[in-house]
Amino acid sequence: MPFIERLTNETTPKRVYAYLKLVDEKTMRKEEVVNYLQPKFVDNTSFIANKVYSFVNNAQLISESSDGNIKLDIDRKEIATMKAFRKIIAKRVFQHEDYMFSRFTSWYLMRGEKVFEENAEALEIAFNQELNADRTLPNEYNKTNITGWRTWAAFLGFGYIHNKVLIPNTAVRLHDLLIDANIPKDKSMPLKQFMDWLHLAAPELDGGKINEVNQGDSPYTKQTLSLGLSSGLRALHDQGLLELKYVSDAIDTWYLQKASHDITDKVSEITIRGVEI
Numbered sequence: 001m002p003f004i005e006r007l008t009n010e011t012t013p014k015r016v017y018a019y020l021k022l023v024d025e026k027t028m029r030k031e032e033v034v035n036y037l038q039p040k041f042v043d044n045t046s047f048i049a050n051k052v053y054s055f056v057n058n059a060q061l062i063s064e065s066s067d068g069n070i071k072l073d074i075d076r077k078e079i080a081t082m083k084a085f086r087k088i089i090a091k092r093v094f095q096h097e098d099y100m101f102s103r104f105t106s107w108y109l110m111r112g113e114k115v116f117e118e119n120a121e122a123l124e125i126a127f128n129q130e131l132n133a134d135r136t137l138p139n140e141y142n143k144t145n146i147t148g149w150r151t152w153a154a155f156l157g158f159g160y161i162h163n164k165v166l167i168p169n170t171a172v173r174l175h176d177l178l179i180d181a182n183i184p185k186d187k188s189m190p191l192k193q194f195m196d197w198l199h200l201a202a203p204e205l206d207g208g209k210i211n212e213v214n215q216g217d218s219p220y221t222k223q224t225l226s227l228g229l230s231s232g233l234r235a236l237h238d239q240g241l242l243e244l245k246y247v248s249d250a251i252d253t254w255y256l257q258k259a260s261h262d263i264t265d266k267v268s269e270i271t272i273r274g275v276e277i
Helices: 012-024 030-037 047-058 083-092 100-109 112-117 119-130 145-156 171-179 191-201 227-238
Strands: 063-066 069-072 158-161 165-168 188-190 242-245 269-272
Touching: 012 030, 012 047, 012 069, 012 083, 030 047, 030 145, 047 063, 083 171, 083 188, 100 119, 100 145, 100 165, 100 227, 112 145, 112 165, 119 145, 145 158, 165 227, 171 227, 188 191, 191 269, 227 242
Parallel strands: none
Antiparallel strands: 063 069, 158 165, 188 269, 242 269
């Protein structure tokens, strides 16, 4: 599995990426890699490095060969850059609708502005009450896990951390998806057509398979986009990667969260530009 259920603060994206790059660059045993990441003269316990090892091993990103050497279990091109690494992790994680990380991500994005007032402890209580009430106790998410989730969620493109709050904005996630998307470029299409594609490409986002069953006490109604998706679409509109438009006599109208922007709320059409930014 690409994510252990219990994320902690030690297994950050940068540390995981550094581990994989070391393994890719040089043939080493586990102890050697650990010593590179956390030399004994710095910390004789190697606590963090061992946590990272457990993470990449459980995530099936590396394996140990019969001679004791560590080897990559993914294509090296998938860690050629941090961007490539981000995309492959997201692809692996959101293929699985029952992963706690996937469920919590969808749930968080559908909470709206409530998240601005909720710390990790409040999120823990709300998530477990709304989505884990009928599950066994070991499946509960705690505030330590949520802090680890927040770091990875920001890295994967779901928002920006400010004052220990993940501000929902899916611009980076959308951008990663659109670069490789088999979707009409430079041609206007109904927003519904775009959303039908997005439901399959990103099941954790609005209307996707994971999202639909993990909304909890969401304030959003049908065809009203979440704060994170609304902000992400507006950001890409401003960057010129796509264009949002509302036609007054459109049959099908969707609603972004209201904002002081050229696109106030109503949208009926979208044009994906064929230029990578």
